[in-house]
Amino acid sequence: MTLKERIESFAELGETLRNSLAGRETGYTSQLERLIANQQFQNPWFTPENVRMAVKAIANEMTHENLVKWSAGYHYLNSENDPLRAGIVMAGNIPLVGFHDFLAVLLSGNNLISKTSSKDPDLIVFVSEILCSINHDFKEKIEFTDGLLKDFDVVIATGGDNSSRYFEYYFGRYPHIIRKNRNSVSIIEGTETDEELTALGTDVFSYFGLGCRNVSKIYIPEGYDLTKLTSNWASFSSTIEHNKYRNNYDYNKAVFLVNKENFIDTGYLLLKEHQELSSPVAVLYYEFYNSLDNVAHMNENLKERIQCITGRNHVPFGKSQFPHLWDYADGIDTLEFLLKKNRPGIL
Numbered sequence: 022m023t024l025k026e027r028i029e030s031f032a033e034l035g036e037t038l039r040n041s042l043a044g045r046e047t048g049y050t051s052q053l054e055r056l057i058a059n060q061q062f063q064n065p066w067f068t069p070e071n072v073r074m075a076v077k078a079i080a081n082e083m084t085h086e087n088l089v090k091w092s093a094g095y096h097y098l099n100s101e102n103d104p105l106r107a108g109i110v111m112a113g114n115i116p117l118v119g120f121h122d123f124l125a126v127l128l129s130g131n132n133l134i135s136k137t138s139s140k141d142p143d144l145i146v147f148v149s150e151i152l153c154s155i156n157h158d159f160k161e162k163i164e165f166t167d168g169l170l171k172d173f174d175v176v177i178a179t180g181g182d183n184s185s186r187y188f189e190y191y192f193g194r195y196p197h198i199i200r201k202n203r204n205s206v207s208i209i210e211g212t213e214t215d216e217e218l219t220a221l222g223t224d225v226f227s228y229f230g231l232g233c234r235n236v237s238k239i240y241i242p243e244g245y246d247l248t249k250l251t252s253n254w255a256s257f258s259s260t261i262e263h264n265k266y267r268n269n270y271d272y273n274k275a276v277f278l279v280n281k282e283n284f285i286d287t288g289y290l291l292l293k294e295h296q297e298l299s300s301p302v303a304v305l306y307y308e309f310y311n312s313l314d315n316v317a318h319m320n321e322n323l324k325e326r327i328q329c330i331t332g333r334n335h336v337p338f339g340k341s342q343f344p345h346l347w348d349y350a351d352g353i354d355t356l357e358f359l360l361k362k363n364r365p366g367i368l
Contacts, residue, residue: 022158024098027128028088030156035083037151042077049151056147060116064140065265067116071228072144075116078343088128091346097360098129104162105131105362108173110188112180113140115228120145121346122177125355127152127162134164134173142167175362177355196362200351204237204298205341208316208332209250211242218253220339224331225290226257227342229266230302233328233350234341238298238306240316247307251287261289270303298326 022030041050057076060067092098107126111119119135123145126133137145146165153159170176178188179200188199207221224236241247261267273291277284285292295306310316320327328350331341349355 022130022156024092024128024130026156026158027130028085028092030152030159031083031124031128032085032088033155034148034152035080037155038076038080038083038148042073042080048154049147052147056143060141060144063143064113065263066229066231067141068263072116074227074342075118076144079117079120082343082346083124087346092128092356094347095129095356095360098356102130105174105359106134106172107131107359108170108176108178108192109133109135110170110176110178110180111135111138111141111145113138115232116141117144117148118232119179120148121350122179122355123149124346125359126177127159129356129359131359132162132164134166134170136166136168136170139167175359177358179350196358198351198353198355198358200353202299203233203326203328203351204300205234205329205331206298206320206327207236207239207338208313208330208335209239209241209245210313210333211245213333213338215253217338218250219256220337221250221331222254222257223339224341225305226254226260229260229263230300230305232342234344236305236331236341237300238295238308240308240310240319243309243311245309247285247292251285251290251292254287254290258287258289266303269301273301273304298323 037047037049038053041047041053044050053076057069057072060072061069109119109122109126111122118141119138123133123135135145149159149163149165153163173195175196176192177198178185178192180188182202185199185201188197192199205224207224221236228235230237261270270289270291274286277291277293282293291304293300293304293306294308296308297306300306320330329336329341331338
């Protein structure tokens with residue numbers, strides 16, 4: 022397959038997903054609707070709303086224009102080399118979180134062997150089936166397993182801090198990308214509009230805050246009235262109706278009360294002043310600042326733990342969970358990694 026053929030295949034995949042989500046008959050519309058409706062019975066965090074959001078974010082980004090723009094910066098994508106077998110260990114914290122690795126491996130002309138997450142085993146296989154129906158040549162390039170990865174040349178593994186130690190032990194001798202826990206933050210300057218603050222709520226509440234691109238901490242100017250935020254987040258209050266989210270809310274509230282800690286209770290989210298980045302589910306940390314320069318300095322010191330920053334002059338409010346194809350997890354260029362390992366003399 023040429024690069025042009027691979028781009029055209031993924032562009033058609035994006036169009037098929039967009040049409041299916043819109044209810045237009047594609048041959049996959051009914052199956053996708055069933056998957057969206059039923060994922061919650063396998064993983065309660067994967068509500069229909071969250072699954073639909075994840076598929077839509079991928080489908081909208083995967084246009085011919087975006088794929089051409091993304092690939093244009095990589096000269097070696099046009100080279101004909103023996104394909105690598107790239108092992109991918111996929112996470113399952115949010116739906117289809119491993120899709121970008123799937124895309125990068127196949128767009129670069131390599132072969133994929135993927136260990137699916139037990140929390141999200143079906144969606145990526147479904148997307149793969151559509152791709153293979155569009156271009157049958159992909160059938161020979163994709164392999165899924167729920168067991169151990171074997172016979173690979175490079176590996177990309179995503180998990181938490183604990184699982185990353187396991188990954189380092191087993192995969193350390195291979196060329197690899199190993200991702201650990203990261204969180205995202207938001208910087209509020211104090212002059213945001215109601216629309217911007219409402220959009221920030223999407224960064225906080227989407228996927229129940231389980232994604233590394235979800236905002237788990239906000240920086241606010243000294244003297245800022247937090248009710249400016251909470252008054253714009255009423256549309257997210259139904260989040261508390263989800264049983265697992267409610268359990269986390271109740272547990273963390275009980276801990277704060279027993280420890281006599283100060284916090285703000287909105288009835289669906291707990292806000293707590295804290296210097297840490299990673300807040301529990303149903304909790305949002307905040308920290309006051311006296312200058313934006315100080316915030317920039319703090320975030321520079323924590324850059325190895327921050328996935329993205331939302332705010333003015335950063336990722337726009339409400340867009341943290343809608344990255345472009347060229348917005349790489351942990352700032353590591355996956356395509357460049359795969360292409361380097363495929364050049365003569367590297368392996």
